[in-house]
Amino acid sequence: MALIVDLVFQLLQMTLVIAVAPLLTGIVRATKSRLLRRRGPSLIQPYRDLIRLARKEAVVADSASWLFRFVPYLVFAATWVAAALVPTFATGLLFSWSADLIAIIALLGSARFFLALAGLDVGTSFGGLGSSREALFGALAEPAMIVIVFTLALVAGSTQLSTVAAYMASSFVGLRVSLGMALVALIIVALAENGRVPVDNPATHLELTMVHEAMILEYSGRHLAVIELAAMLKLVLYVSLIMCVFAPWGLAIADASVADRLLGAFLYLAKLAVAGVALGVFETSIAKMRVFRVPDFVGAALMLGFLGALLLFVSRTLK
Amino acid sequence: MMGLSFDVAHLLAGGLVLVSFMLLYQTRLYALLNVFALQAVVLSLSVAWQAYVEDAGHLYLTAVIAFTLKAIVVPYALHRIIAQLGIHRDVENVVGVGPTMLAGLALVALSEVVMLRIASEADVLAREDLAFALSVVLLGMLMMVVRRNAVSMVVGFMSLENGLILAATGAKGMPLVVEVSVAFSVLVALVVIGVFLVRISERFETVDAHALDRFSGDRR
Numbered sequence: 001m002a003l004i005v006d007l008v009f010q011l012l013q014m015t016l017v018i019a020v021a022p023l024l025t026g027i028v029r030a031t032k033s034r035l036l037r038r039r040g041p042s043l044i045q046p047y048r049d050l051i052r053l054a055r056k057e058a059v060v061a062d063s064a065s066w067l068f069r070f071v072p073y074l075v076f077a078a079t080w081v082a083a084a085l086v087p088t089f090a091t092g093l094l095f096s097w098s099a100d101l102i103a104i105i106a107l108l109g110s111a112r113f114f115l116a117l118a119g120l121d122v123g124t125s126f127g128g129l130g131s132s133r134e135a136l137f138g139a140l141a142e143p144a145m146i147v148i149v150f151t152l153a154l155v156a157g158s159t160q161l162s163t164v165a166a167y168m169a170s171s172f173v174g175l176r177v178s179l180g181m182a183l184v185a186l187i188i189v190a191l192a193e194n195g196r197v198p199v200d201n202p203a204t205h206l207e208l209t210m211v212h213e214a215m216i217l218e219y220s221g222r223h224l225a226v227i228e229l230a231a232m233l234k235l236v237l238y239v240s241l242i243m244c245v246f247a248p249w250g251l252a253i254a255d256a257s258v259a260d261r262l263l264g265a266f267l268y269l270a271k272l273a274v275a276g277v278a279l280g281v282f283e284t285s286i287a288k289m290r291v292f293r294v295p296d297f298v299g300a301a302l303m304l305g306f307l308g309a310l311l312l313f314v315s316r317t318l319k
Numbered sequence: 320m321m322g323l324s325f326d327v328a329h330l331l332a333g334g335l336v337l338v339s340f341m342l343l344y345q346t347r348l349y350a351l352l353n354v355f356a357l358q359a360v361v362l363s364l365s366v367a368w369q370a371y372v373e374d375a376g377h378l379y380l381t382a383v384i385a386f387t388l389k390a391i392v393v394p395y396a397l398h399r400i401i402a403q404l405g406i407h408r409d410v411e412n413v414v415g416v417g418p419t420m421l422a423g424l425a426l427v428a429l430s431e432v433v434m435l436r437i438a439s440e441a442d443v444l445a446r447e448d449l450a451f452a453l454s455v456v457l458l459g460m461l462m463m464v465v466r467r468n469a470v471s472m473v474v475g476f477m478s479l480e481n482g483l484i485l486a487a488t489g490a491k492g493m494p495l496v497v498e499v500s501v502a503f504s505v506l507v508a509l510v511v512i513g514v515f516l517v518r519i520s521e522r523f524e525t526v527d528a529h530a531l532d533r534f535s536g537d538r539r
Binding site: 176 | 329420424434435
């Protein structure tokens with residue numbers, strides 16, 4: 001019986017993340033338009049866009065191989081599985097015990113790998129440009145992420161996200177400079193991974209400095225819809241990751257009652273909305289960087305992660 | 320209480336190391352001076368917290384001296400010098416930002432390993448302060464090595480001295496006489512350096528230290 005309840009909640013979580021993903025993107029876009037004194041599209045415009053794309057015919061280039069057609073589904077599946085592993089509103093869901101934070105990074109890394117391959121597959125210059133830049137940023141963002149995980153694991157004693165979140169929600173944590181550094185580093189990595197403003201502009205299709213949009217320039221129809229949804233899902237994943245580690249209030253700890261979990265779900269949605277508004281404000285207040293400055297920016301995340309781990313190492317051996 | 324006092328001391332000392340990295344990362348002169356002032360503020364907070372924890376009155380005085388001299392007088396004087404000399408604002412690094420950061424991380428790791436070995440008997444708080452202070456000193460030296468602009472070398476020198484003050488407060492009570500004389504020797508150093516900067520820029524029309532290389536005897 002307990003197994004069935006757990007399974008129901010796990011499925012609920014997986015549907016929830018995919019259902020709110022376009023909404024979060026809508027919130028960010030609406031915030032940015034309002035700050036620019038535009039009225040902007042309604043919050044549910046991303047849903048309409050996805051439906052419109054899904055109905056359209058998918059045009060595939062003559063030079064595309066079978067890989068080009070498979071990649072959207074591969075990327076989406078990897079991102080969705082990774083999102084299912086993150087505790088969004090409750091820890092200790094059924095799937096979360098099967099893999100840890102490092103597995104999530106690996107899933108996202110393989111999604112990135114296949115997307116870069118698809119960008120190269122058609123043989124257009126834009127796709128290759130986007131893929132090479134994505135590889136450059138990924139080569140810096142992934143080590144930074146690994147180092148952040150290392151810092152978190154030193155604090156919480158586990159790489160299991162459920163355990164980390166439960167530890168962070170308890171009162172043992174105290175005031176630690178390393179956690180602050182890890183938070184800043186994680187935010188930088190999240191901005192870089194999701195192609196948000198200082199690194200890449202998500203709102204443009206025609207710019208020489210675009211990265212993500214350059215890779216998927218050849219996609220259309222349902223393929224494009226699936227890739228767009230995967231990108232939205234990735235944003236939700238990173239926001240949930242940051243929230244469950246650094247703001248775990250209201251998170252239902254394992255074996256919580258059904259009511260607690262439902263309350264956790266409502267709080268999760270509220271936190272998600274706050275994060276969307278915050279991201280919109282941040283993106284409006286900052287200018288996009290030159291591509292060649294991005295390695296410095298993401299390298300700062302790597303440096304912060306390393307420094308956090310080093311400082312933590314000293315205070316741990318002292319005790 | 321012990322947990323909290325340790326955590327805050329750790330936070331402030333770790334923040335000092337972080338600000339040292341920000342100094343290394345910063346490539347514009349005025350921003351560099353602002354970060355330097357920030358480092359002095361963090362340092363004086365750290366010293367004041369130490370004074371509160373140990374209930375030592377003279378450390379408050381150290382904090383006040385550090386704040387007025389390092390956070391107000393020195394940055395203001397350097398601002399004046401930069402404005403008067405009309406120095407080119409961008410700092411040129413000898414090596415890039417990335418390798419500098421890696422070298423800095425290696426220095427922090429080195430100082431922590433050294434301190435854990437040699438001060439294993441010492442008090443928890445003192446040992447950690449010493450480890451962080453040694454990192455700040457080494458990072459200040461690194462700053463003097465990697466920069467070509469004489470003004471940012473001066474900033475590196477001053478941040479090195481910040482590390483010394485942190486070490487001194489961690490070591491349970493440096494005599495106040497020493498403290499005051501160190502503070503004034505830094506002021507004297509600032510005056511001397513200011514005169515030097517003016518002379519260098521008058522003579523060579525730049526404060527790039529590479530211009531001096533032509534006059535060092537053993538080359539070529």
